[in-house]
Amino acid sequence: MLQAPDPGVPGTPDVLAVLTGLARTSTAAPLGTVGAEIAELVLNGLPSVAVCLAVVHLRRVLHWEIAGVKSLAFVLDERQYPRGFGPCLDAAFTGRAVIVGDGGGRYEDYRRLVKRHGVRQVVSLPLLPTLAGPGVGALTLYGADAQPRLVAPSDDLVNRFAAVASVLVADALRYNAAVLTAQQLEQAMQSRSVIEQAKGMIMFARGCSADEAFEWLTRVSSTRSLKVRDVAVMIVQQAGTAQSLEGWSPRG
């Protein structure tokens, strides 16, 4: 069962502290780090027993973070459930808020499931960094009681949290995409230099031109079903020990 916050801790949400915390969250970090930080801050600032942050891009879930829950069973259920449909991913993909509380309706199965873990209401808010653009995820709050309502989607405060979180997540997505591109560039450049180094070795060993060396490389690569780059790496690695390329002669 999920536990309500320790009664010793003052229950009044310190909204300003959370907004300040969000403003200080660095988005130049892996999605997991940014997601965990946002979920933790929201958990501390809004009256919920758990907070889930889902990050989505192009209809794929890129990251999934649950804060405030020690129950592994709950995390597993919550993680598995949205594979079909669930409030969090529905909110993320449709861009509309989802509230699960009273019985009946589309989320009846889901409601029963989370009730077993002591969750009586769930509010999922879409993360929409721009009014017209696609959503980047959803922020879900879990409450231990059916009443009073955790938040209303029309609540100005909640919308402010969601708006700030949206921008942070969108920034983190952009940052991570740029890092990936830079990595790809680095790899592409590195693989290019290895191929040129191998070509130089072949040119020397076979006394041929650069074009002939590349042709030889591609023939070896196709007869051995290896990538050109992999053949190049192997040739470069054996340089200094092997004195000929005989072992590499392509068949035919």
Add this chain to the structure above:
Amino acid sequence: MVASDARSARVEELQFTLGEGPCLDALASGWPVLSADLDQVMTRWPIYAPAAYEYGVRAVFAFPLQIGALRVGGLDVYRDRPGSLTLSALDMALAFAEVALLSVLDGQSQASPGEPAAMIEDGLSARSELYQAQGMLTWKLGIDLGEAMIRLRAHAFAINRPLMELARDIVEGKLDLNTAAPGSPP
């Protein structure tokens, strides 16, 4: 590599030939390298600094193009008189470095998987002869790639020629590797 004029290109090439200089330091550290007076940093780059001075460089400012821990290049700014960059010039240089980084990443994001961006392609093609020469020398002398590059650099510096030209001569067979092993005195 791209340069705004021929002299900058030669000074920039120098760093590549020598394997030392402010741009390489900026790339290694991830921090801008700001040398307002080249005369004062001769010992920091014992070969690069005097050579750049010869070309009339008196101050040099290098900015890494980086995102997170990844560095994709550098931007160098030269002055022909000693002196710091003004605050607004520094701002502008940082902004240019940012724009350069974004355009490189933008180009790369449109490249086919595993291939470098078309805009990088020209620079890589120019470098390909250098890597080929490195490979040839490695094979010929039974040394490792790193040593081959050091020997190429040393030889280019010793005969006072750009590294790329030396590499092209080796690749085109104009330089006999048996008689003029790069790395030995000319």
